[in-house]
Amino acid sequence: MKQTTILAILAAGAVSASAGVVSKAPAPVAMKPIDPCAGPISYNNAELLYAYTDFDHVDDHGNGGIFRVEYSAWDNFYIAGGAEYYEQDNFDLWVLSGGVGAYVALTENVHFVVEAGGLWTSFDREVFVDDGSSAGTGFFVRDTEDEWGWYAKPHLRARWGCFEVHAGAKYADFGGDFDDDWAGFVDLYYQVSPGWDITAGVSFASDETTITGGARYRY
DSSP: OHHHHHHHHHHHHHHHHHHHHHHTSOOOOOOOOOOTTOOOOOSOEEEEEEEEEEETTTTEEEEEEEEEEEEEEETTEEEEEEEEEEEETTEEEEEEEEEEEEEEESSSSEEEEEEEEEEEEEEEEEEEEEOOOTTOOEEEEEEEEEEEEEEEEEEEEEEETTEEEEEEEEEEEOOTTSOOEEEEEEEEEEEEETTEEEEEEEEEOSSEEEEEEEEEEEO
16 A cells, blocks of 8 residues: 555656656747848849830830840859940841940948940941932931940949839940940849849930839849
8 A cells, every 4th residue: 555655646746747848848930031132132033124215306116125134153243244225217236245244242232333345236227329410309218337446334232121223324336337325224123033023224325215014033
């Protein structure tokens, strides 16, 4: 009888000790959801844009398309390429570009970027040729001019959540008889799904304003 009582007391103590250990275990903590817009400024991008250009010196406008690509395999450097096409009533313009960019982080969310490279420009237009008659009649011929040049593009890139902004200036020396010019620009990006952004932008040159819109893929 005495042994049975001792065993009962020991069993009750073990159950109490186990219950005490269980009660002191920390409650599980729920994991915070991952922000789908979290991530650094990307230098691995491809974007396709529609471009509308308003010419200040003539009462006319042009339409076109822009394709740009960036690839970075090294910290603080990337390579860039692009193709642009514009058309107006009496001319067509192709601009192909390739260059190298370098960036430095001013803060975690703001980078200073400089990009520079070469340009190839093909300008195709209709030129009126007077036939020499007193009536002032004549005919149109197509004239094509191809030139090599270069560009430089200092700008800032900043990202906060789903928003990204590129703002700065671009200088283009097209070569030949083309006008060289500075243009200021602002491009806005908004992430709509992982890897994909919608974008809109505007650039201001001395005699024209271009508005763009399209999509960007970050790979």
